[in-house]
Amino acid sequence: MLRSRLRAVGISAARVTEHPAPAAVRGILLDIEGTTTPIAFVTQVLFPYARKHLRSHLEEHAGETEYESLVARLREEHASASRDGETVPPWADQPLTARLAAAAAYVEWLMDRDRKSTALKELQGRIWEDGYRRRELAGDVFPDVRPALRRWREQQLQVGIFSSGSVLAQQLLFRHSSAGDLTPLLHWHFDTRVGAKTDPESYRRIASLVELPPDRVLFLSDVTRELDAARSAGMQVRLVVRPGNAPVQSDHGYQIIRSLDEIAG
Ligand SMILES: [Mg+2]
Secondary structure, three states, X not given: OHHHHHHHOOOOHHHOOOOOOOOOOOEEEEOOEXXXXXXXXXXXXXXXXXXXXXXXXXXXXXXXXXXXXXXHHHHHHHHHHHHOOOOOOOOOOOOHHHHHHHHHHHHHHHHHOOOOOHHXXXXXXXHHHHHHHOOOOOEOOOOOHHHHHHHHHHOOOEEEEEOOOOHHHHHHHHHOEOOEOOHHHOOEEEOHHHOOOOOHHHHHHHHHHOOOOHHHEEEEEOOHHHHHHHHHOXXXXXXXXXXXXXXXXXXXXXXXXXXXXXXOO
């Protein structure tokens, strides 16, 4: 369109720099909730599943070394919260059944407040792992996800995940997904150990870890504050709009996609 208009006025398009061309994308970084996966899967399936199976899970694995260490970390967090004057439920160490009940009550207290406890995240991951293995859970992904991952693989793009869910939770979701095992199509998994999703430094770190210049990486998310951070770090970004997402404000200025099919690669 521009070229033909320029030709019409006798100007060679080759000599006109309208906008610098975007750098060719070599890597795609995906958010999960609201991007690859309906938000409701996390809020209405995963979180309630962890809550429902919390007590039976702790009882089932009582005595295993990892669980003793996990409960010990919960106890430390509990003591620290208590010192800070928080109204945590009471703790008991003896007998073992009381210790597990105390741990469970504290975990429920954390869940009720949506606290970002690492011990809580680890425990949730372990409960989900059992659920996926028993096929009581399957990671919900939108139908365009698998075809897009395959297409990007054919185009030799690197593809990965950046989510506030732990790397373990990410791998479980994609390994046991409604579209089969998608983990062979994913090169990277990053969680908030690399930094907050709203901090530009996190995206600089990711670009450095995957050895790509930031402007060669395209980040897709439904949250504009995350796009702000990725763009500050130099990444290309698109705002993902999916069924079930919170409405976005109209003044964000980001290019919107409603399907991963819109990313030609
Ligand atoms: Mg999201």
